Amino acid sequence: MKINTLIAVLFAGISCFSQNTNLENLITQAQWNALFPKRAGTFGVHPQGYTTDFYSFNNLKQAADEMADYLVEIKVKDGVWGQLITITRKSTNQTYIYSDVESWWHNNPTPETVVNVDFEHFVNRASDVNNKRELGAFLANISKETTGGWQLPVGGGTDGDYATWGLYFVHEVGYTSANSAGAYSQAHPDYPPNPAVGYYGRGPIQLSWNYNYGQFSKFLYNDINVLLDNPDAIQNDGVLAFKSTIWFWMMPQCPKPSCHQVMHDLWVPEAGEYTADKMYKKGFAHTNNIINGGLECRTTSTAAFTEKVVLRSELYKFYLGVMGLSQAQIELEYTGDYTTLCYESTTVAMQDYLNCKVIEPVVVDPSSISEYDNVQIMVYPNPTNSMLFVTLNESIEQIQVLNATGQIIRSIQASGNQAEVNVSELSGGLYFIRVQSNNKSITRPFSVK
Secondary structure, three states, X not given: OHHHHHHHHHHOOOOOOOOOXXXXXXXXHHHHHHHOOOOOOOOOOOOOOOOOOOOOHHHHHHHHHHHOOEEEEEEEEOOEEEXXXXXXXXXXXXXXXXXXXXXXXXHOOOOEEEEEEXXXXXXXXXOXXXXXXXXXXXXXXXXXXXXXXXXXXXXXXXXXXXXXXXXXXXXXOOOOOOOOOOOOOOOOOOOOOOOOOOOOOEOOOOEOOHHHHHHHHHHHHOOOHHHHHOXXXXXXXXXXXXXXXXXXXHOOEOOEOOHHHHHOOOEOOOOOOOOOHHHHOEOOHHHHHHHHHHHHOOOOOOHHHHHHHHXXXXXXXXXHHHOOOOHHHHHHHHOOOEOOOOEXXXXXXOOOOOOOOXXXXXXXXHHHEOOOOOOOEEEEOOOEOOEEEEEEOOOOOEEEEEOXXXXXXXXXXXXXXEEEEEOOOOOOEEEEEEEEEOOEEEEEEEEEO
């Protein structure tokens, strides 16, 4: 008895793994049920045969908690093919190789760039507003991918409201385990398809193609074959389905950054890297470009696909309102440096990503990163090689220019709502501008050509 008591005391308060501590602060069980009243297995006779709550809030919470146990380290070298990626399970301290490199990669003298991805950070970083923006973007995309709706406006309350029918389908319409052998299969040296099964879309993000199933399987089990041989596991297990979505959302697939990174302004394109101006915008449109950009976000996109771009955007705005953002805050998502549309016309669209480099916030005050509360700021043009203009809806007191490591290299006293900063003497690269006003500190990245 004493031994058992001692063990109980020793393990009291110790979690088996890190947990997502913020998801329930952003959305409640009651809100979830109200937002998705037609989700699979909870409404009528489901066309795909589901009779229990596949997309329950508890399944999402469990998936987020269990995925929080994963820590990823990505090592890349500029101009050198390949990336060394290791996965660590925090609860067991088990580490394994997710993506390996040849010996010549190690011998190449090019300095390494390290990107760390902690899955505990899913909607769980320092900025409350960015967490709400990320969750809004997450809900918008999984709603669009699974909706059984057919009517706009989003949130309008019509019978076929796209939002009301979010999370209705579990797997891609028209495919079943019996008729899908060979579907979405592509020859791949690392993730060879099993010819007896199909890799059609499954789960909230509609995970598709053998290389995605293989990568997710390697990530989760350190074994590519678990899901390459049994992709149906995702459509049979609600927790696993949400895990597949969180994996896709959080994991950069270089040269693409992750949806998580772009929603927290951690990915910054280099000056002159892209010909499409839209690639230098920030925000929700990048999640569309990451998930389905080849079809929806290119200059060659068809009318049917561009309608989906608008639908994703409208869903995002709707969920931001649910998150409690004001109309003024929501409007900031499609003004200035931000956009919700990855495609607007054949000349205003996004393109493929060229790098997955990300930055970690270097600002001491976490609340200064992309905080929209009552502050409207514009920093333009970005990138620039001469003057940088700052406009604020409050009086500017001081402007600081920081380099990529967070060192203050220039400090300027200012007054009024507008200011100019001459950056012509700075060498090309990434910098930050910190604007101080009324005891607030707001920081934005900018690039010098």
